[in-house]
Amino acid sequence: MPPGRSLLRQIFRRRARPAAVGCAAATVHQVCEALVPLAIGLAVDRAVDQPFLSAVVVAVVGVLLLFAVLAGSAAYGYWLLDVTCLREAHHLRVTSAETLMRVDDARPGRATGEWMAVLTSDARAASEVIRVVGLVVSASVGLLVSAVVLLGIDVLLGVGVLVVLPFLVVGMDRLGPWIERRSHARQQTGGLAAGAAAEFVAGMRPLRGFGGVPEAVRRYRGVSRQSLDASVGAASAGSVATAAGLLATGVLLVGTAAAGAAMAVNGRISIGELITVVAMASFLADPVRNIAAAVQQAAVSRASAARIEGIGGASGAGPASDAAPADADLVLIGAGAGTGSGTVGPIDLTVGAGEMVGVTAVDPRQSDAVAGLLDGSVTPVAGAVRWGGTELADLDRAAVRSRILAEPHAVHLLGGTLTEVLDTGRGTDPGTLAAALRAAQTADVVALPGAGAGADVGRLLDDAVQDHGTDLSGGQRQRVALARALAAEPPVLVLRDPLSAVDAVTEDAAAQGIRTLRAHPWFRTVVVTSSPLVLARCDRVVFVAADGAATVGTHADLRDRPDYAAAVLR
Incomplete structure (x- = not known):
């Protein structure tokens, strides 16, 4: 099946009822519009044949009633189609964003800005397929009614229109694949440009620090130029489709009006019928234009649906097994992972009850690969990763995500107050939150009372914070994020450089706080870091050398190795 078709079918199944009602109302509108020329022609013939005021009044009232039905059906039908499209676009945004946050392999190598473009413009464009169907169905029925009316006036004239119309519609449809390719290229390059812009803005400070702004500008100009060229190409394709519709x-x-005028001169049709023919020929431009616009929008919708499927497709194949018990050990058996520049492993490791295991490497990508094996975001290229005796890849994704928390290095603080920022979404009680804040050494950020662990800390956390915690320092943001992760109390917690922006004294105290708080039979903790202070607090350390070979030992044992010392001592 071509890309995007499956998602479009799902859209129609979800919105079948409102789409059908809106389509029916739009069809009534088009039928009434097609009957307007006939009503006017009949009114003229009636006035000519029966020149009485009552006959004229009846004809005018009939035309007005027709217009009332026309306007009412149009208002309701197109309103319902608009509402349905907006609701479907919202549904696509929400479900796609949820998949992106839950499933790691749902985001294969795309930047955040590019995904933002998919969740906004592509979601809206894909939902527009509902309106496309309404346009095509209503326009087709309108053309059919017009052909029937013309057949009733003159068989030859009606047959001529019926013969010409299919060629026009098929010709419009032939433009669809070409427009779809141009539209896909425009949306793809636009997403890349948005992603590059988001990355450059986020990294503006380090770019200025090492003088990388000129190179960043050069790269952005390149992707922006590609986006511009693709947009021009898509606009050109759309213009060709519009021009083809106008020409048709x-x-x-012109052809219908000329034929009708010739028939009226020869006496084959009446004056009223001539008016009907000319008005009908003018009306035919509307449904043909609608079909041309629908062909163009359908191509855009298919291209957008294909891009959205890149998110949703990864979440469809869910494993059958539930997650392991909360107190199960996480075991690496000869596990290896690829890093793009080589392979890490094999690694034999058991993260046992209450343990805190450090991970460090010569190359940071190697550390990330080992952490990915432990949190399930990286598939092993050799060996196995087991949790509670079951392959981690065979466990239910949602259950695994609820029990293995992988806290990224990049800090994201969401909310307008500290209470909202520290919300774990797991109903954390105030005592647990207070203990987590103390362990993360956040005394300079959150003022905690000297009472016991069960104290009500909620009322002390109502201070406002700026968006993403921009009024906090980098170290403060890190410690608040660390406290939030600790307060969630996941059975397995994987931290990536959680204390890289704090001073040595605070770092050592926070590392001890993590170890103490997580020293529970239900907890297992993995810390990816190159800090000797944090590694010294770990029970064991996994060190990956430059050649990918992994060694497991304590920090005290490993620091005698020159490569380990070079990687962590400072």
């Missing part, structure tokens, strides 16, 4: 309607209008 113009030819149809």
